[in-house]
Amino acid sequence: MADRPPAAMQPEVEEPAIPADELTIREQVWARVQEARNVKRPHTLELVRLMATDVVELHGDRLFGDDPAMVGGLCRLDGRAIVFVGHQKGAEVEENIARNFGMPHPEGYRKAMRLFRLAERLGVPVVTFVDTPGAYPGAASEERGVAESIARSIQLMCGLRTPIVSVITGEGGSGGALAIAVGDVVLALENAVYSVITPEGCASILWRSPDAAQQAAVAMRITAGEQQALGVIDRVVGEPAEGAHAAPAETARRLREQLAVILDELVARPVEDLLDERYERYRRMGAFADSGPPQAVVRPERPGIADRLRILLGSGRGILAAELGPLRPGAADEVDDPPLREDG
Amino acid sequence: MADRPPAAMQPEVEEPAIPADELTIREQVWARVQEARNVKRPHTLELVRLMATDVVELHGDRLFGDDPAMVGGLCRLDGRAIVFVGHQKGAEVEENIARNFGMPHPEGYRKAMRLFRLAERLGVPVVTFVDTPGAYPGAASEERGVAESIARSIQLMCGLRTPIVSVITGEGGSGGALAIAVGDVVLALENAVYSVITPEGCASILWRSPDAAQQAAVAMRITAGEQQALGVIDRVVGEPAEGAHAAPAETARRLREQLAVILDELVARPVEDLLDERYERYRRMGAFADSGPPQAVVRPERPGIADRLRILLGSGRGILAAELGPLRPGAADEVDDPPLREDG
Amino acid sequence: MPIKLPFRPRGRNLPPDLWTKCPACAEMLYNKQLEKNLRVCTRCGHHFRLRVDARLAQLLDHETFEERDAGLESLDPLGFVDQKPYPERLTAARQATGIREAAMWGLGTLGGHRVAICVMDFAFMGGSMGSVVGEKVARAAETALAERLPLIIVSSSGGARMQEGTLALMQLAKTCAALGRLGEAGVPYISVMTDPTTGGVFASYAALGDVNLAEPKALIGFAGARVSAGTIAETLPEGFQSAEFLFQHGFVDRVVPRAALRDALVGLLAYLRPRPVPRPATAGNGSAGNGRLPGPLAALLDPLAGQEARRG
Amino acid sequence: MPIKLPFRPRGRNLPPDLWTKCPACAEMLYNKQLEKNLRVCTRCGHHFRLRVDARLAQLLDHETFEERDAGLESLDPLGFVDQKPYPERLTAARQATGIREAAMWGLGTLGGHRVAICVMDFAFMGGSMGSVVGEKVARAAETALAERLPLIIVSSSGGARMQEGTLALMQLAKTCAALGRLGEAGVPYISVMTDPTTGGVFASYAALGDVNLAEPKALIGFAGARVSAGTIAETLPEGFQSAEFLFQHGFVDRVVPRAALRDALVGLLAYLRPRPVPRPATAGNGSAGNGRLPGPLAALLDPLAGQEARRG
Numbered sequence A, B: 001m002a003d004r005p006p007a008a009m010q011p012e013v014e015e016p017a018i019p020a021d022e023l024t025i026r027e028q029v030w031a032r033v034q035e036a037r038n039v040k041r042p043h044t045l046e047l048v049r050l051m052a053t054d055v056v057e058l059h060g061d062r063l064f065g066d067d068p069a070m071v072g073g074l075c076r077l078d079g080r081a082i083v084f085v086g087h088q089k090g091a092e093v094e095e096n097i098a099r100n101f102g103m104p105h106p107e108g109y110r111k112a113m114r115l116f117r118l119a120e121r122l123g124v125p126v127v128t129f130v131d132t133p134g135a136y137p138g139a140a141s142e143e144r145g146v147a148e149s150i151a152r153s154i155q156l157m158c159g160l161r162t163p164i165v166s167v168i169t170g171e172g173g174s175g176g177a178l179a180i181a182v183g184d185v186v187l188a189l190e191n192a193v194y195s196v197i198t199p200e201g202c203a204s205i206l207w208r209s210p211d212a213a214q215q216a217a218v219a220m221r222i223t224a225g226e227q228q229a230l231g232v233i234d235r236v237v238g239e240p241a242e243g244a245h246a247a248p249a250e251t252a253r254r255l256r257e258q259l260a261v262i263l264d265e266l267v268a269r270p271v272e273d274l275l276d277e278r279y280e281r282y283r284r285m286g287a288f289a290d291s292g293p294p295q296a297v298v299r300p301e302r303p304g305i306a307d308r309l310r311i312l313l314g315s316g317r318g319i320l321a322a323e324l325g326p327l328r329p330g331a332a333d334e335v336d337d338p339p340l341r342e343d344g
Numbered sequence C, D: 001m002p003i004k005l006p007f008r009p010r011g012r013n014l015p016p017d018l019w020t021k022c023p024a025c026a027e028m029l030y031n032k033q034l035e036k037n038l039r040v041c042t043r044c045g046h047h048f049r050l051r052v053d054a055r056l057a058q059l060l061d062h063e064t065f066e067e068r069d070a071g072l073e074s075l076d077p078l079g080f081v082d083q084k085p086y087p088e089r090l091t092a093a094r095q096a097t098g099i100r101e102a103a104m105w106g107l108g109t110l111g112g113h114r115v116a117i118c119v120m121d122f123a124f125m126g127g128s129m130g131s132v133v134g135e136k137v138a139r140a141a142e143t144a145l146a147e148r149l150p151l152i153i154v155s156s157s158g159g160a161r162m163q164e165g166t167l168a169l170m171q172l173a174k175t176c177a178a179l180g181r182l183g184e185a186g187v188p189y190i191s192v193m194t195d196p197t198t199g200g201v202f203a204s205y206a207a208l209g210d211v212n213l214a215e216p217k218a219l220i221g222f223a224g225a226r227v228s229a230g231t232i233a234e235t236l237p238e239g240f241q242s243a244e245f246l247f248q249h250g251f252v253d254r255v256v257p258r259a260a261l262r263d264a265l266v267g268l269l270a271y272l273r274p275r276p277v278p279r280p281a282t283a284g285n286g287s288a289g290n291g292r293l294p295g296p297l298a299a300l301l302d303p304l305a306g307q308e309a310r311r312g
């Protein structure tokens, strides 16, 4: 796949499956959400089996259970040994129920952490595949500390002494996604979405109606292209014209090609440099002004290698309000009672 | 308390509460077991409150629950900040039920581990108080991995980068005791016992009758004095004549006096030396011969400081079969069908 | 926009109520009395939410708070509009609360212990965490590390701020990363969870204290109860997502009534001191290390010099 | 006592049975056939216990096993006597089994991968762990660390050996400590749990594998079922303490039938290689570290040299 220039805020489509002029932006964005959620889309195990060899799945968190919504193990990408970890949805109703629709309980994140530590101990890089509506919000999940498990997993990944590449392959839903999506380089498949809350959740809180999910999806800039422009992901990996669900093998091939190059770059770096750059990657995220006296933390003038790699890959950072203008939905009714509960 | 010479195998009694000539050795040993199990004996929280100031109990394993059978937190021994961790029994029936008779579930050991890591992070020494019949052997305990939690806790303590002193205060029962009893220096109260399995468990397996518990207690050399002679504990702390249950404050005072000296010595040592000596302490334990060609691991000729401290404190190591002779119970019936299941 | 910081008297532009009805026991409480009681119901002990100024005033030694990064202000990176544009919400929140953002941080002393402290204010857009809150938490942690001061964060938040999209989500990583470095350096962190501590705030810094304290009956949870009870067909257990529930399940060390919170923190700070920076290996006493004993210990142990180590 | 090591044909002094009844399905199995099938019931798949020689023969490449520390023998530190003195039990076990202790360790290759391997034998006093078993496990781990070889331990044990009292208990610490150092050094360890893996063996090295494998239906648990079901009034769940139960609860990575075990290990060994020893900071490429780019990467990234990093 050829490099592309930094994405504009228009959702980027390599070979547009849906003619843009036939659909409003809202419909266009929603089509992405639906593609990201397509049950036939290849999930972690399908992608790993297509792109890797010698797949060995490992099981269990060594604490409570083995969460079928989170999978992981060892495999080889063109000969490179990696630890893979990812959310797992099912392609059929039964499997989807068994996989809890890709919504992990705490034991899923604790299994992921166990595998991250294994990768560190062995000096093997990690690749994660992110595809969840979010962590499971039920009572059992809360009782066993799903929030704690997410926080710990994020923290562990931030300091993990081995390279990490993360790929948003489908739904990147909230903290339950980020818990395994901290990386030196973060990729997304073209039809993947990434958001702080599901569009439905956002709509029901901010619009007070789940029917506004499409508006919420647009407002949150959840498409891969927009996330790249925000600097949250570093590169969009194009899907075949018909979408990943129709061409899983070709999707896996493209992904593998990207991962191979990136892993080789990262593995060659001293781990201390990687850790500093990974820290900086997240440390810089956010948009704010400082109207007070300058108290800036000193940052290196020259970007680190992982940054340079991300820039080379076509990522951008910064405040995009101006560029984002055209996508603004019109302001709805002016009820001012901010219901600010973010829901997982 | 004055230093004493290395203990002979006769159970050592500072001021014998039970005249030795009135009791057989079996009765004498069993009296120790009963004293070790006396519900009025001061348990971890009572000892800590008596010997320390500014006690702050901390709670929870950050994974599943807060086990009342295992307590821990921060306190000050004559001004020295320490992390304390210990089994907790109750003095009354109700509290004993609430405390599960001092038998932790996995979450108890995971709470202990969390506190050990906290101590390491803060550079504060750890003192543990060991008093349990064993880890809880029920289904919930097994399901959540009590064996795994014991193994991890032992391993964590072996490598913990801060000094550890462990005190067997009552029943040192099996892996559930050792899980928090790995230390640079291991003390025991005079009437404490320490064994690989409860006397009743041993009796029911090896003698096929729980009635043989007293014989088993003798055979396993479970008294503090015998354990010191075996090198498993480093020093016996004498209890007041009437026993710890009758004089908890004086017991705590004696213990505090010992702990203060030992902690000062250990804290002054470079942590790398401590870790090496702690490793050696356990590495040397055991008794075996080598009839094959020598393949000995090279060990330092000169004992390390913690070893020297332990020797100074009156500990001994080695094979004690000859000395142990007098305590041998007569061989019972010769049924030879070794039921070798050790039960936790 | 004129903003007086940090301690602007609250409620100036609200109708001057003299009485507040306790939502827990329905008692009518005289406001002056309520304030004096740290906004805890004198009848039933219900803990009302505290504004940032009151919280700082309760916890810190008198007039020791030096605010840092007071000028940080949210932008609108997504051009986010729901029922009104995000910038309008921000302006309204600033005017209603008299503060610039949902968190304030700085240095101060607590029972004489110098600390870095960050306090959230639910009144500002539900205490939601956007880029500024994340940045303040990270700066507080980085400063605590640089100056080797214990860090205290008092949370009160509905979670990540949806209007900043994934940039708000990324604050989870930013804050967890900064706290990770703090912990590795042996500098302690106390998390205080107050009503409510939910969503992405609970799933990042609030959960990660070396010690986690919580106020009684505070709502603490990951998913919104609407989600848990609505989307998922499930009966919720008694006391679900309360401070006491979290305590019972091992995620909170102590549930501390507000009146005892300051003392509890002072008590903990006496212990939770940054680990001493290790002395360089070559420093000071030339005889240390590698089995060679420094003078005093060697003297102590001299009687043993001839004694052989016995091996098992 | 003449002992032929390591591979003494078993059963010489037992009556020469030609047939064995499967305890799971009651099928009468022809012994030669049973051996050929790795002592797995051809009808129902029941896994009979394997002796150490058969286990090593199945797993290792032909004639690659070099036993270490074959001469280690238990002593009787407690002068332990139950229904007979411990030394008599040891002698009887040696004579009955033809091996000196309940574990054997050495070096060998497995699918071409050189490994340190330790195998337990339940036939020797129930595979109980005394000083010798602990010592062998520790030496295996220390050698694996020194020679940077993956370690495999195949457990089969009733737990700690009561006749050695707390010295047996201390083997839990000895082995966990040695495995801790192995893990810190990035040398992998695979634990294989076979029927039974219980008590102090499960509560030490058997639980601590980087990867834990188990044979189907193996009994794996901490407390004896008599204790669990007897002392504690409680109904035990279906499949309690089986390999499958452990898998379901997250403590076993894979339940692997014996016929597939060797391949599973070979597959894992291809991944579980000791972490490369880090290059010293001053070695080789002088331009590495501190933001200075080595040649090839600098060339790759040259087009960006003038481009400024954008900050969010």
Ligand SMILES: [Zn+2]
Pocket (backbone or CB within 6 Å): C022, C023, C024, C025, C026, C027, C041, C042, C043, C044, C045, C046
């Ligand atoms: Zn009230």
Ligand SMILES: [Zn+2]
Pocket (backbone or CB within 6 Å): D022, D023, D024, D025, D026, D027, D041, D042, D043, D044, D045, D046
């Ligand atoms: Zn069968």
